[in-house]
Amino acid sequence: MEERIELDTTPSATLGTILIIEDDPRMQKVLRRIFIEEQYAVVVAGDGQTGLDLFRSEHPLAVVLDLILPRISGRDLCQAFKNLSSETPIIVLSAISEVVDKVLLLELGADDYVTKPFSPRELTARVQAAIRRQRRPVGASIYRFGDCEIDFKSMNARRKGVPVVLTAHEFKLLKFFTDNLERVLTREVLLNEVWGYSSYPTTRTVDNQILKLRQKLEPDPANPKHLLTIYGAGYKFVP
Structure with missing residues (x-):
């Protein structure tokens, strides 16, 4: 050829x-x-x-x-x-x-x-x-936004100084958001990047996981400041 x-x-x-x-x-x-x-x-x-x-x-x-x-x-x-x-x-x-x-x-x-x-x-x-x-430069594993402090290396989270329990998958989802600041992420991208190749949950699974993160990390989960819904497109993380 x-x-x-x-x-x-x-x-x-x-x-x-x-x-x-x-x-x-x-x-x-x-x-x-x-x-x-x-x-x-x-x-x-x-x-x-x-x-x-x-x-x-x-x-x-x-x-x-x-x-x-x-x-x-x-x-x-x-x-x-x-x-x-x-x-x-x-x-x-x-x-x-x-x-x-x-x-x-x-x-x-x-x-x-x-x-x-x-x-x-x-x-x-x-x-x-x-x-x-x-x-991305290699730096400290601790990420701060709002009143939250997330240590991705040790998988510890705090809000207003109080420990917050996150699952391993919630840490993984949050890490992907922090690696893609202010970028609109579709549910399809999140399913592929965070859930991986061997698991194909419904898009509702993404919505439920983000709802849980908001409940744990947002000052007002009903009016989020960081994990934002972009209607018709997906989600965006704003620190």
Whole structure:
């Protein structure tokens, strides 16, 4: 198969370069358009070897990687990329949906896994979240907002100095919110990011969990200041 490389030189694409490795020309165009609209520069490779060469030359901000590729497989590429630059986020995009494949890719170093067909909004949200996680400096594990103090490392929470009992899952949900300050998070994103691949509760589960967090951490749970509902879209955390 003839290799395919497309370079975007749009002046407005200033947030960094996304490397897309995908052998389907139609999907290449779709992915390229998605990230250009988000103000990224884009480089596209149609096979594994070209993708590896572009990774070395372009030093991308993140990689969107198909699994089934000519010349070098997506699995082998994932390992190679992490050996070359462990901090570069790798988001696997594939029609393969078995949980064992997802677990394997995460073990190989992939930062996230999106199954085709996919929502463009979900894909860009996951790529941007992976980029933010890599950029976030390592600091103290204690997070403060309002009259709350949360120690994510020791899993202790206090409000007005009084201990508050949070479940492990409530800590995980709150951590995801604090990692995505003032970003509107859909229920779909929360289900995938916080509940994980092997569990698919209803969207009502998200609503119930947030209701419990409000009851424990908000001064007035009926009129929240931090865990806000964005009607028709999802939720947003404001410190």
